[in-house]
Amino acid sequence: MAGPPRATPLTPGSWRIAVIGCAVLLLAACSAAPLSSTPSPEDPAPAVGECHVLDRPEHFAVLSDTSPTVECGAEHTTETYMIGDLASVTRFSGRYPALEERLDISEQACSGSVVRAYVGANDRQALYGLSSMAFLPTPEQWATGERWVRCDLVMVGSETEAFWPVGVESAFRDAAASGNADPLLRCYTGDADVRCSEPHTSRDINMWIPQTSEPSELEIVQQCVPAATEWGTLTGRTVEGVSGVLHTESNGGLTLRCVVTEDADVAQ
Known part of the structure; x- marks a missing residue:
C-alpha cells in the first residue's frame, strides 16, 4: 500500500481496467463545491462489500460520500472493505475532522491487514496499486451521533505519480485468491x-x-x-x-x- 491515498475484490472472469480521466491529490486542501446530493440523517450506514463510482476531483475534496452504490460487477472505483470507528483515531477530539486529517484517519481506523484478508492475498503475494481511503458520516449524520469510518479500497494507476483512480469491473473481495489475481500484484x-x-x-x-x-x-x-x-x-x-x-x-x-x-x- 503506497502513496498519499490508501485504498480490493476480483472474481474469476473479466478484469478490465480503465484509467479515469482525473488526477486527484488526496491531501490537497482544495476547495470544491459540495456534491449535489444532500443526505438526510436517516440515510443508511455503509456496509462492507458495497461499491461506488467516484471519478471526479470533487468526490475526494470532501470527507463524506453520498453517492449511490453500484454493482461491483459493473464499473466502479471504490469498494468498502471494512467499517472502522473514529474512537480508534488517537487524534480525534470529538469535533468533525478536517479534510487534511483524512490520512491520519485512514492509517488508524482502516487496517492494512484487513485489506490482505479481504482480497484473499497469501503471505507470498505482494499487492500493488491499492489505496485505502476513509469516508466519514455527513455533518447531518454526525449530528445524530454516527461515528463510523467507511474504509474503501481504490486501485491507482501508479504508486509514485499523482493519484489517479482506476475504474474496474470486478470485485476486490478474494480477488488475489482467484485465477486472475495479477492486476492486484x-x-x-x-x-x-x-x-x-x-x-x-x-x-x-x-x-x-x-x-x-x-x-x-x-x-x-x-x-x-x-x-x-x-x-x-x-x-x-x-x-x-x-x-x-x-x-x-x-x-x-x-x-x-x-x-x-x-x-x-x-x-x-
Missing part, C-alpha cells in the same frame, strides 16, 4: 515496479528484508530462497530463478525485495 521490469498484468521480468514474493549494506548475489539468493520455495508451494508453479530488487527507502535505508522468475514471466 506487484512485479518488476528490471527494478521498476509494475502491475503483474503488465509485461514484467520478475515477480515480488512479499519478502522485504532490511540490509545494512549492499548484499552480494549469493547473499541475495540465500536470503530469498526460503520465501521462493514457499511461493512455489503456495502457487504450485515452478520457480525458474531467485533474485532480488534493491530498493532505497525514503530514509536512506536499503531493502532487499525478493523476487522469482518463472516461464510465464520470462515469456512476457
